[in-house]
């Protein structure tokens with residue numbers, strides 16, 4: 222068997238035998254999840270962390286792992302103190318150590334992660350590296366995981382010693398180290414098995430990420446099934462699944478939350494829409510005019526580029542604002558300049574666009590409120606005006622969250638991505654799929670984040686599409702608000 226097991230392969234094939242078999246024998250069933258931003262963050266964080274200990278020798282990536290191993294050997298023999306991507310192989314197991322501290326009396330391993338906390342699988346990752354090093358005769362003095370400090374707030378130059386947390390996991394990984402040899406044997410057997418391996422659905426299918434083979438592994442389950450219940454914890458779904466309560470028919474008499482039962486009942490019995498007019502009317506009566514509809518787009522940076530930013534903090538770069546003024550629907554918007562900190566200009570624009578003490582609708586307002594609160598903290602001189610907007614936000618999601626308006630097409634969700642098509646299934650102007658370039662928040666985030674990579678012409682096109690996407694978000698809110706009024710027989714007489 223000439224298979225080489227890398228540390229990422231080892232970690233991904235560890236928890237489920239079927240994964241290994243499918244990845245070798247049915248790779249076409251792998252449904253790619255968009256992870257470019259995660260990979261890009263990982264690369265940037267890894268490169269920055271190399272500077273934690275001063276000068277270092279970098280073993281460049283080479284498709285021929287023997288070249289990397291030979292170069293590492295030469296560097297170790299030269300007595301290099303810090304080696305980045307130091308590469309080693311023992312039997313079938315190969316690893317590149319993110320940062321290796323090489324001392325006369327032994328080595329220290331530093332595995333760098335772009336997350337803000339340690340996940341279980343990282344411990345297996347480090348255990349795998351330590352196993353290889355020890356079997357090659359190295360004395361491993363310490364094994365560490367290096368990750369981002371979510372509490373760190375940038376002020377001036379980046380302070381690497383504060384941005385990164387270094388956690389010693391030498392002792393914690395010992396039980397995992399003892400299992401590496403057997404795990405490798407099992408992985409190799411799974412990869413090379415002639416017969417399809419069939420593990421049942423379990424927690425490893427969902428954590429730490431949803432498995433890319435999940436569609437294939439669930440293909441024989443009845444539809445809809447317990448995994449289609451919205452907002453139920455995965456542990457609860459698995460409990461029901463293991464008890465044989467799988468189809469919606471199996472679940473009707475279960476002692477579960479009434480919201481889940483409502484979803485099941487509506488879908489199973491093809492029920493008509495449920496509308497509680499009285500409650501919806503109460504909600505609408507709390508709104509006042511002029512009425513605004515606000516939506517932000519934000520992006521995140523693993524490594525904070527600007528002052529006042531922590532790793533992965535939401536940075537607003539755009540908003541769309543529809544508003545009803547004298548019975549006419551009007552629109553305004555803001556989109557930051559790429560490559561600059563957009564926050565102050567955005568805050569100033571927001572304050573000038575929204576009159577004080579006016580009612581602002583947001584859908585899932587905790588997000589918009591959180592963004593405004595952070596801006597107010599960042600800019601004390603604007604805080605009063607920003608907090609005035611913050612305090613006057615009302616959540617348009619409430620009637621759907623409370624299930625005062627529920628249809629079977631909402632499939633147990635109150636997210637606007639479900640509510641909108643459920644209410645306006647025939648309206649192409651409200652269909653995000655009809656937008657050309659940007660169809661959801663994560664595409665918007667990536668588009669803004671990479672704008673500087675494009676030439677002027679391409680940038681113009683992307684910016685136009687960003688504006689169209691965000692405008693649809695608030696237009697959709699206007700339509701939902703209009704629909705709620707119609708249901709209650711309120712004549713709003715707005716020209717849209």
Ligand code: SF4
Pocket residue numbers: 237238239240243420421422423425426432433434435436438
């Ligand atoms: S979906 Fe679950 S059972 Fe199927 S390969 Fe992935 S982890 Fe294994």
